[in-house]
Amino acid sequence: MDSFRNQIDLIKQRIKLSDELSKHINLISKGNDLWCLCFFHNEKTPSMKINDDTSSYYCFGCGAKGDTFSFYTDYLNYSFKDAVIELGKKAGVNIDIRSQNKDNFKIYRKYEILESASSWYHNNLLLDENNISFKYLKDRKISKDTIIEFKLGYTENKNINLYQYLLEKAYTEKDLIESNLFKKNEDGKIRNFFYKRLIFPIYDYDSKIVGFGARSLDGREPKYLNSPESEIFKKGRILFNFHKAKSIARKKQNILVSEGYMDVISLFDKGIKSVVAPLGTSITYEQLMLVWKVCKLPTLIFDGDKAGKKASIKAALLALKHLKPSYSLKFLELPDDHDPDSFINSTNKSEASTFFKRTKDLSNFIFDYAKMSFVYETPDQKIVFDKYFDDITNLIDDKKVKFFYKKDFRNKLFYFFNKNISKVGKNNFKFENQISSLEKKEYLSFLAGFINHPSIRPDLIEDLIKFDFKDFDISKCFSEISKEKNMDMDPKTLIGTIEDKNILKTISKSLNIEIYQLFPYSSPNCESKDVLNYIKESIKIIETRLSNSLKIDKSLKEFKSDSSALKWNEFKNLSYDYIDKIDV
Structure with a gap:
């Protein structure tokens, strides 16, 4: 039997969204596209686009979006369960609701609640009463178009709170607690998880909202807060804005990995669309695999401060272990007092364009960071410095990649330690x-x-x-x-x-x-x-010469201070061994 999700996808394939909408709303053709007046806000000019290929709609005016199922639940006021039954009948897909795993409905219910909450947050941001949030974004030089594009929101509304808003949409208290948007205190009172915060919707690979990031605007700590993890929201497996960036990254074979939500939004606002960020944590193996899925040479641009540099080298060493031929990382290094957001807003287009061309490859980034981190004045310190590169390259899984990285670091060490070259003439x-x-x-x-x-x-x-x-x-x-x-x-x-x-x-x-x-x-x-x-034989002879000459030098010094028949015999034997090798 097909999984519940596969059956849902089959219904979407069999039912044309425009056919369902046209039964209730007047559709207008513009070229090859279909448009209609948004059914979520008043307007005179159609701003909602219908896409039958993806079975989805999107309003460019208010940001409302959804699919065939959300049209039934949000506009026709069906419950999700009833929408599945009704559309299943129309599509000829036999779904026995009683035999379906309750978890499937629970998960779809969560998606539905999070989507509704996101729309509520977004509409709040646009209210005059919430000028604090809009002013914050304006001060950060974020345009209204970008605010709408990312469906940014705010948690406060004088007229109705989120809990009451969702209850009126026929969700139960249990549904709302399980959505992680609310928490029940010991006294039994239900409170919002997010309070007086700017909201960033977080989407999964398939463009479904799975959680939220939130920033305080009144100085309360923590400054940033994410939704609690759940079966649909795992921070380490998701990258902010990846759902938008993936297609551009595949096409251009370039993607930027920045440090936070505002970095992504600022860069996007200034025209850099292929940009993502981890969700407030160090980049994980799963996130690295995600960017390598769409681009072989992603570029990391983390904050220029000490914490940003530390996060960058951590990502570099993680990538080193999992390198494959043709897959690696590049790095952009910001000045100490900048993050990507502040940098892009303090430079002109020409300066920014020049900077983004100055990437550093993985081996150079690791080597330069090590030079700043180690002391290498004495022979013992140099040995430790040298051993560090042996240790990190031994982590590399791919044998061929390991071989060439060992060689590259060995060459870098050779040039670095031979800076005591004396000049002869000019060049x-x-x-x-x-x-x-x-x-x-x-x-x-x-x-x-x-x-x-x-x-x-x-x-x-x-x-x-x-x-x-x-x-x-x-x-x-x-x-x-x-x-x-x-x-x-x-x-x-x-x-x-x-x-x-x-x-x-x-x-x-x-x-x-x-x-x-x-x-x-x-x-x-x-x-x-x-x-x-x-x-090979010549190399062995040369290395034997060097080894024996060092031993001879040591023996001569010992012989001068402690001459004896035994010492003299040892020295003679060593000398003859050395001569024999030269005569080979």
Whole structure:
């Protein structure tokens, strides 16, 4: 048997909304659209549009909206249960109300109550008596069109309270308590959950109101308050304005994730429609999956203060764990004294446009934040700083993504820790730890082998990432040619993608006849499997040299202070081992 919800959807498919409306209201055709006078407020010009494809109506004058079922309940005064029975008969859908799970009716009842409450809140906001709420929005530079678009509301009405208003619509006290709009005190009195607050309706993925956000306007705490969670309202699974933003995000492949309701509304008001926000909490895994569903590279724009930065890095590390190829995050960093709302209202269109182009990718954002958070003056502090990146990249689930992020952070650390480069001339640099001319040519041969033999790159890349080239230009060159997008390119195509003149100069030095004569394995004519073995073996020998030379240095110092036959024998053996390796 079909679920109750599926049966409801089937009724909507089979019954044309315009046919039902035309039995009671005069419809007017405008091009391909149908319009009518709104049946919820007095007007002379039709402002209600009927959409048969979605079985819905919307009034551009007062914001009233609904579907076939709400037309029966709100206009024809049917109960929801009776509307289901009547429309089920017309659609030929056999619904045995007695056999339906009571929870289905309870949930639909909640949707219905929340929609009615939202209309009541919204109409209150437009009343002259509630100038405080309208003035607040005006001071925040929110237009009336945007107020109507988001169906913003206010909780107070001198003539009738929300509880009485809903009772008059034939809802029971039990229905209203279960809607979470009211709470019963210990003395048995029923009170509004929201009092003297600006109201933000919260919609689910299917554009149904499932709860409300509310802001106090008289200084009472908490400043922001959300509806209690229920079977239809889970804060961590919903993003404010996602129901509007999703189609634009899919089309433009761009969506902004801001921090709060007013950020979304201000940005929307200024023309940025594809914008959402979590509901007063840190962004969750479910919310991240929701934005990735419509856009592969969403952009986070949180407040510029300390709390905003903390929320941003928390979101960054959450995303890091769940990264997949092509999916990531970008970041926009606001000045310390700004949030998205204040920023968009204090800049002109040109300045804002320039700012929104200055996004920072995920790895750069994480690295820059870490630089501000760690101390790295002593070797021990540097080890802790280095280990942090190993720890966070180990969290990444996808092996391929993990590999390239490890490589990227390793390169960033290399450049960062080698800022103690001394200038030679105007534009040339050299490291404090100099390498010999022959060593440098051997390192260039590694680049040549990597470029000339695409098939071995996946097997060679990890060895070279860990390898200390001791030369800024060679290391920078390897970082560029080993990017993921270059891994499968033939040598000519790969070189053609490089624009940096210094990197091209280093590549030219490596693909040189002198390098091929000194290290034949690096030439394009050598068998790829032999190239792989030669380079791996050469790296081992170099690393053994370095390790043994350090041990020899340590042994010499110990020998000077504590000479003995045993110490001397150890030193000799170590020295011969070192020489043997060089002769391989």
